[in-house]
Amino acid sequence: MSLKSLAAKIFAQRIYKKTQTWANSPVETQKAVFQNLIQDAKQTQFGKDHSFAQITTFEDFANRVPIRDYEALKPYVDRVVKGEENILWKGKPLYFAKTSGTTSGAKYIPLTKESMPYHIEAARNAILHYIQETQNASFVNGKMIFLQGSPILEEKYGIKLGRLSGIVAHFVPKYLQKNRLPSWETNCIEDWETKVNAIVGETINEDMTVISGIPSWVQMYFEKLQQRAGKPVGDIFKNFNLFIYGGVNYEPYRAKFENLIGRKVDSIELFPASEGFFAYQDSQKEKGMLLLLNSGIFYEFIKADEFYSEKPKRLTIGEVELGVNYVLIISTNAGLWGYNIGDTVQFTSLKPYRVIVSGRIKHYISAFGEHVIGKEVEHALQEAMEGTNVRVNEFTVAPQITPAEGLPYHEWFIEFENEPADFNSFAEALDNAMRKQNIYYDDLIVGHVLKKLVISKVAKNGFQDYMKSIGKLGGQNKIPRLSNDRKIVDMLTKF
Structure with a gap:
């Protein structure tokens, strides 16, 4: 040694x-x-x-x-x-x-x-x-x-x-x-x-x-x-x-x-x-x-599903529970006070x-009340890939509220490294995994409010080309996993 x-x-x-x-x-x-x-x-x-x-x-x-x-x-x-x-x-x-x-x-x-x-x-x-x-x-x-x-x-x-x-x-x-x-x-x-x-x-x-x-x-x-x-x-x-x-x-x-x-x-x-x-x-x-509780940062936690209510309850470290989605609020020795950084966490x-880190409070899909968060789409994709040769380079998800025909749906834009041998089977597995992750999404599928998710393929290096086109290639920039509108995916269709 x-x-x-x-x-x-x-x-x-x-x-x-x-x-x-x-x-x-x-x-x-x-x-x-x-x-x-x-x-x-x-x-x-x-x-x-x-x-x-x-x-x-x-x-x-x-x-x-x-x-x-x-x-x-x-x-x-x-x-x-x-x-x-x-x-x-x-x-x-x-x-x-x-x-x-x-x-x-x-x-x-x-x-x-x-x-x-x-x-x-x-x-x-x-x-x-x-x-x-x-x-x-x-x-x-x-x-x-x-x-x-x-x-x-x-x-x-x-x-x-x-x-x-x-x-x-x-x-x-x-x-x-x-x-x-x-x-x-x-x-x-x-x-x-x-x-x-x-x-x-x-x-x-x-x-x-x-x-x-x-x-x-x-x-x-x-x-x-x-x-x-x-x-x-x-x-x-x-x-x-x-x-x-x-x-x-x-x-x-x-x-x-x-x-x-x-x-x-x-x-x-x-x-x-x-x-x-x-x-x-x-x-x-x-x-x-x-x-890190001893690093000049005082933490507060607000339950994510209460965050937009008129007066959400602000919790301290001794009041949190396992598995609950919290918005992270900080006060720091850099002069940020009661500051919402935008991230959500679960203990x-x-x-x-x-x-x-379960996602971003502004990055979610709730076009129909489903409130899908980043952790859920990541876990669903991981589950759908298990036991397969499918590999994914990058992905993001957005709602399609006004399709040309049929029911609305969640659209997954995925850049594959290794594509599924059967896209229909993979989409089915992914949708089933999402339904296990989010009961509200499952209810919408069962109730025929939404149809099952749709996968749209993004070309090789398409996400990199998109990030380059908006001046955010590299550094600390990253693609949001999901959004409640189609601003990102409408641009991605070019790639």
């Missing part, structure tokens, strides 16, 4: 014990985080506007601070962006993570000197928990790649801004710098296809042991590697044994990845966002990701608290 591997194991054990301390006292841990956040923000403009000085309990907070999304918080954020101090959090942010997708264009999510370290520690600790559980630390001696956005940052009113993954690139620990790829110059390439080709050139002859990124974009990297070398990725990188991912569910990609790699590799799921690093997979044996364990 190398000295580096031994040191990693010792460090992993120390971090594991430290994690157990707060994970075994979840309610107390969150109370302490809450109190610290309120105390630190009393003198901010937001704190004064919402009487933080009078807040002593969560109930006080909930009465004074409404749930907000980015649009509702934007008047405060705009003041921070213009360089004003002590608005949402004390002082000025270190950075803005710039993202897109709101009705008003770009979002500027603040990252502060208090919040930034947790983004770095969480990614590190996910790997250390893997080492502690498996006692496998050999990969630390090889090369590691993190497919991410450009680290080139802009500056606005004295505050640097860029993509979160590009900002994080500035914080890679020194002990990883020699092992890390791609080079800084390659990482700075903006065009995604050009960048991936350059990464292939830099890595194809290296001893890659860890590869990390959003599955859809890592898949593109693997395909280009395989095309250039003419052999599976696992033969190119013989010591590659750990894939780290976040952003989307890996399961729909797993069969394709194992085919591209030529064997199975361990994986670690992360739940990072510009707004905070919320959870990571702490065990290869247990389902879900450990919710898979309460000792410790582990979650899965």
Whole structure:
């Protein structure tokens, strides 16, 4: 065993014990985080506007601070962006993570000197928990790649801004710098296809042991590697044994990845966002990701089916239940308060608290009251593929409310790697799996309100071409699994 591997194991054990301390006292841990956040923000403009000085309990907070999304918080954020101090959090942010997708264009999510370290520690600790559980630390001696956005940052009113993954690139620990790829110059390439080709050139002859990124974009990297070398990725990188991912569910990609790699590799799921690093997979044996309760984030949970009611009940960590779909609400040491990040989660364990990401509160299909969510379509597709040679590259689902003839239906746009031998049988299996996932959908089929789902094939690389056409190829961009309108799929018909 190398000295580096031994040191990693010792460090992993120390971090594991430290994690157990707060994970075994979840309610107390969150109370302490809450109190610290309120105390630190009393003198901010937001704190004064919402009487933080009078807040002593969560109930006080909930009465004074409404749930907000980015649009509702934007008047405060705009003041921070213009360089004003002590608005949402004390002082000025270190950075803005710039993202897109709101009705008003770009979002500027603040990252502060208090919040930034947790983004770095969480990614590190996910790997250390893997080492502690498996006692496998050999990969630390090889090369590691993190497919991410450009680290080139802009500056606005004295505050640097860029993509979160590009900002994080500035914080890679020194002990990883020699092992890390791609080079800084390659990482700075903006065009995604050009960048991936350059990464292939830099890595194809290296001893890659860890590869990390959003599955859809890592898949593109693997395909280009395989095309250039003419052999599976696992033969190119013989010591590659750990894939780290976040952003989307890996399961729909797993069969394709194992085919591209030529064997199975361990994986670690992360739940990072510009707004905070919320959870990571702490065990290869247990389902879900450990919710990070001691990372400067106070969590609230609202049942998804109550979210749009006039006054939904706001729950704290000690009040949640297993298997319920919750909208995740956060307050953070970056100055986000009662903030709806848009993600929904379900708890898979309460000792410790582990979650899965079940979808997006705005990404659903409920054209007929069925309220189908992302987790359900992913699980249904996975079930339909079991025991077959079918492999899927990408997919999305939308309702067809006004068909040319017959009943309306859910339309699945799927880019196949390996197509079903019998499309009708596969569609039938997929529909049956969906009916098991969602009883309301089943009722609509039984009641002849909807007909069974329809599959529309998307051409090879069609999703990539679509993302390129809207300027969102690569980086942290991803295809919504489903939507309640046909804006995306109407454009996809071109591909």
